[in-house]
Amino acid sequence: MRYIFALLCMIGLASCDDPAGTLKIGGKDFSESSILSEMMAILAEDAGIAVTRRINLGSTLVNLESLKRGDIDVYAEYNGTGLVMLGQPAMTDGDAATERVRSLYQPLGLVWGKRFGFDNNYGLAMRAGRAQELGVESISDLVSIASDLTIGIEENFQSRPLDGFGPMTARYGMSFGNVSVVSADARPQLYDTLLAGDTDVIEVFTTDGQIADLDLVLLDDDLNFFPVYQAAPLVRADALVKFPQLQGLFDQLAGKLDAETMQRLNSQVDQDALSPREVARAALAEMGLIDESDGLQIAEPIIIAHSPFVAADTETGRALRAVREAYPGRRVLLQEQSDPLAALASGDMPIALVTAVEFADLGANNLPETRPFEGVGVVGQAYLHVIGLGDTRRFSDIETLVTGPEGSASHRAGMILAAGNSGITLSPQSDLTTGDAALVLAPIGSSIVQDLLENGRLLSVTGWDQGDNLVRYPQLRQARIPEGSYDGQNTAIETLSSQMVLAGPVVENTDAVGPQGPGASAPTDVAALSNTTVLAISNALRSDIGLDPALPGAAALTPALPAPPAAVNPSPFTSVLTAIVFLLFGWLIxxxxxxxxR
Structure with a gap:
């Protein structure tokens, strides 16, 4: 019995989660921390050390206390956070901060390793077009206009006493007109609000993958307000004794990870829905620190084609957000095409951001011929901007009208204008400053239009309701550019507008079974959007405006018709059965x- 009891004890010890020879690795509950923890775990395993992963363990406090108790042996920490956790003020000098935390944590039996090489600080970011429109490059540039802007922040940043929102605005001497606060769990929503135009500026971490993905501008912290946060392994001293090779393994990562690299790795987890482990393994192989024959398998991104000039920040942001919701776990990118619907027809891209005029080709007698595409959701409105250059003061003075390249939205709108004005010659080219006037079809507030207005003036387009223009060209409708839409614009401008939509290939009726059911398939070599995808995009756009009646719409967006009334003359079987029921009731009566x- 003694032998049996000893054997059972040995089996029990062998089945424990944390045998004596196992390295226990923790980590915080966000992607970057998980990636760094996986890198350390993979390097240890590659060196023959058994590893127990406690990645995504929780907050800074949870990880630090677990490290002190010995529940974990190491996790990735930031020197700025290390100072704050011991009640010390954070620093803007990374070297000084590292030396300080090393001296403070040594008496606790904790050792700071060499830094990985990147800073993940707080920062402020804006859409590129909005920053250019306002002339903002640094945080100080916001001071004079902050009262007219909305900033989006996370609640933890709002409450931080030393490097949070209140101290930041006090240091820079500014006050925002509106502050939108989200919870820590909802932090990714800050990017959605920025894309939707609900906020002008948002608080970010400087290694967020969305900064590069969305081509955002990271504002320069020109007063060096934000403390430095540089990541490094934080290890128990007894773990370094137990595993003597551990320090050398982690030192291999010293200086190997810069901010751009971490943005890319974070994006692969957050946007491409890859696991931190496979992202970390691929990165280590790329750095030559482990042998890995298989590359990282990343799904092809969803490309949204769009016409030149037409893609303003708010509209492209709304389109990006909607398509990302419809394709979860896939990277979504924008790509300029002179004729986006032609790119769609080739099968290279599944979806396009276009205007109503791009749905039609001018055929015989200058009448539009419908192209085989359909709208799946309304994004916004594009306005016809005719900018007189040089001595051109009136629309009637135009002889040469410069548009974008052939096939673009601006060029197609120019073709329609020229069809009703025989004296206008179109000049399709990218340089818009070479003719009597330039035509730009874009949302109000276009930075391209604003640049052209430095040496030009907006011209009114009037008389469109005369003749049969409204019937011949329903893709262009009468509109007005409000006064003050551009610097120096003192009066409202009469013009035309065209609805902006997300579009996909039209579904043709065949005998095949396609993504929208029996009898529906896409044109050859073109992938049709499924009903589920169409509805997901439409719902994500959250637009109260319906699709322009001049445009063909996706079948999934067709309103459900009420059920028809029952037939007046039922089938013979039903008639006979009804007669029997009446006879039965009569007999009972x-x-x-x-x-x-009696």
């Missing part, structure tokens, strides 16, 4: 009412 027999 007779039985009840007949005289009682």
């Amino acid at each position: 007779w039985l009840y009412a007949r005289p009682e027999r």
Whole structure:
């Protein structure tokens, strides 16, 4: 019995989660921390050390306390956070901060390793077009206009006493007109609000993958307000004794990870839905620190094609957000095409951001011929901007009208204008400053239009309701550019507008079974959007405006019709059955009412 009891004890010890020879690695509950923890775990395993992963363990406090108790042996920490956790003020000098935390944590039996090489500080970011429109490059540039702007922040940043929102605005001497606060769990929503135009500026971490993905501008912290946060391994001293090779393994990562690299790795987890482990393994192989024959398998991104000039920040942001919701776990990118619907027809891209005029080709007698595409959701409105250059003061003075390249939205709108004005010659080219006037079809507030107005003026387009223009060209509708839409614009400008939509290939009726059911398939070599995808995009756009009646719409967006009334003349079987029921009721009534027999 003694031998059996000893054997059972040995089996029990062998089945424990944390045998004596196992390195326990923790980590915080966000992607970057998980990636760094996986890198350390993979390097240890590659060196023959058994590893127990406690990645995504929780907050800074949870990880630090677990490290002190010995529940974990190491996790990735930031020197700025290390100072704050011991009640010390954070620093803007990374070297000084590292030396300080090393001296403070040594008495606790904790050792700071060499830094990985990147800073992940707080920062402020804006859409590129919005920053250019306002002339903002640094945080100080916001001071004079902050009262007219909305900033989006996370609640933890709002409450931080030393390097949070209140101290930041006090240091820079500014006050924002509106502050939108989200919870820590909802932090990714800050990017959604920025894309939707609900906020002008948002608080970010400087290694967020969305900064590069969305081509955002990271504002320069020109007063060096934000403390430095540089990541490094934080290890128990007894773990370094137990595993003597551990320090050398982690030192291999010293200086190997810069901010751009971490943005890319974070994006692969957050946007491409890859696991931190496979992202970390691929990165280590790329750095030559482990042998890995298989590369990282990343799904091809979803490309949204768009016409030149037409893609303003708010509209492209709304389109990006909607398509990302419809394709979860896939990277979504924008790509300029002179004729985006032609790119769609080739099968190279599944979806396009276009205007209503791009749905039609001018054929015989200058009448539009419908192209085989359909709208799946309304994004916004594009306005016809005709900018007189040089001595051109009136629309009637135009002889040469410069548009974008052939096939673009601006060029197609120019073709329609020229069809009703025989004296206008179109000049399709990218340089818009070479003719009597330039035509830009874009949302109000276009930075391209604003640049052209430095040496030009907006011209009114009037008389469109005369003749049969409204019938011949329903893709262009009368509109007005409000006063003050551009610097120096003192009056409202009469013009035309065209609805902006997300579009996909039209579904043709065939005998095949396609993504929208039997009898529906896409044109050859073109992938049709499924009903589920169409509805997901439409719902994500959250637009109260319906698709322009001049445009063909996706079948999934067709309103459900009420059920037709029942047929007046039912089938013969139903008629006979009804007659039998009436006879049965009549017989029962007779039985009840007949005289009682005596």
